[in-house]
Amino acid sequence: MTGHDGKRPARRGRAEAKNDAGSGSGSANSSRATLLWFRQDLRLEDNRALHAAADTSLPVVFLFVLDDGAAGDWKAGGAGRWWLHGSLSSLAASLEARGARLILRRGDATAIVPALAAEIGAGEVHCGLPHEPWMRKLDEQVAAALEKAGRRLVAHRVATTMDLDAVWSKSGTRFGVYSPFARACRAAGAPDAPLSPPRTLACPGPQPSSDALDNWNLLPTRPDWAGGLRNSWQPGEAGAQARLKRFLDGHLDGYGASRDAPGEADGTSMLSPHLHWGELSPNQVWHAAHDSIGGSAGRRAGFETFESELLWHDFSAYVLRHNPALPDRPVRGAFERMEWRRDPAALQAWQQGRTGVPIVDAGMRQLWRIGWMQNRARMITASFLVKHLLLPWQEGERWFWDTLVDADLATNSVSWQWIAGSGIDSQPFFRVFNPVTQSRRYDRNGTYIRRWVPELRELPDRWLHAPWEAPEGVLTEAGITLGQDYPRPLVDLSEGRNRALAAFRRIAGPDKRTTENREQADTDTGTGAARSGKTGRRADDAPAAATGRPGRGKAASPSRSKGSSPSGRRAAAGS
């Protein structure tokens, strides 16, 4: 819905506080201070929790708790911890510049938050509204503990453009598909306008004690694998603003095409870690992008596509909110019976970017080096793991969790299940990305491959995407001996594809949706039918007719690699 001035009406009235779990029994009136509990909203601008705390006119105490116990398997991974250190350091400096202090505590938040609220005499604790299941459970426990003492927890929407509890279909059901969800969001109008930081922050005289950030050991030391991350990112609000400006100044126009070209510098905004850690709100990003359109048709087109991606971010949170088991279990029950293979050597080759398929290796090495991978490359590498290698999507999800600076429980699990075909509004399993076709289409000149797989640099474009097809003389001239300078492919692409399709056929029967997929698979003929609602997500392979030979992979339940610490996994993979 667009207003006559070309601007959408605002989604006002949707930023109200949530999870107001306490009784509000009057203790707020006798409060001496307010507690602001930061989580994944590490910013001063457009932070509704911060505004609500400041509006009490009481001194505000700022707290961040590192509670790895509550997060369990989903505590921040190695790259996430590196980012968190930088982001907290930046936030602490911004607060100090305003005469305030960030209090750091490590341990059980259900004990720490109520105890600190009692210590400073806070009637209210303000925080951002989370969508991670473990954090929601934690909030319930903290709210209950506070309530016992007549205090209350007040959560504010800080991480999505929409109030996710207010998005319903016309028939009153939840959306299970992205496109109508996005239509409903767009129809609701523009996201709320961003708020500037409060002018003044009243701070208490004596401050509570705080841990020293350096003592949390969030940065890797032995080995220090973070050099590529340091060279690529500036965690914190200032870095986020600079990245947003760079993208909007030069790259919104043409984003529709460049977002699919992994080799294009700044082809996408690279805002994902800043958005994940809440150094920028999606509302700030939306408004800045919208305001930058001016009269340009190209920028408007870029904006429309960019907005779709921001809504995918909201949709992922929405899906996780309504499917708390999503990070661990397939949404489609039939996939519980999938006969995934167990092949640690293949898994490690994938993690290290040594599969012998250049576009896959380029993506995995980019991830390793800078803690981020371009979206098209994420799709190709994920599909290769799940389909050509027939390894459980949870293995890939775990690896991404540990190595991505933007690792986000909602987006990561929704995306992995989308690739695996086991999730909500996913790509059907029988759509198998051919990595070579994808590579030729989206990295036509080989810029991406040459950057991240330099040993192939001298190969002519024609052979770069599939070196195993190159004549011996061409390889020799490029200085490559396959199996020595660069691996032979881990799997024959056509055999891998057939093995995956055979495994899929064995589970397809009893599950309604997968049966439908299979029937569709037998009749689809073109890429048009392969288009999903997801912008730019298109499978390029012909659909699976019932041609594959039965696979021989042994049934393996997905292992979660429990017990190996994230940084241990990074260290184990070498550099």
Ligand SMILES: Cc1cc2nc3c(=O)[nH]c(=O)nc-3n(C[C@H](O)[C@H](O)[C@H](O)COP(=O)(O)OP(=O)(O)OC[C@H]3O[C@@H](n4cnc5c(N)ncnc54)[C@H](O)[C@@H]3O)c2cc1C
């Ligand atoms: C297997 C797989 C795993 C992924 N894991 C994560 C993850 O852990 N964290 C994460 O933030 N993204 C994840 N994505 C989604 C996507 O790849 C990244 O959000 C995107 O590449 C980030 O780059 P950008 O900021 O330049 O995006 P842009 O193209 O500039 O998009 C702007 C913003 O929109 C959102 N967005 C873009 N693409 C998607 C998408 N496909 N789904 C949901 N939101 C999107 C992000 O917040 C992004 O920062 C994953 C995708 C795949 C295929």
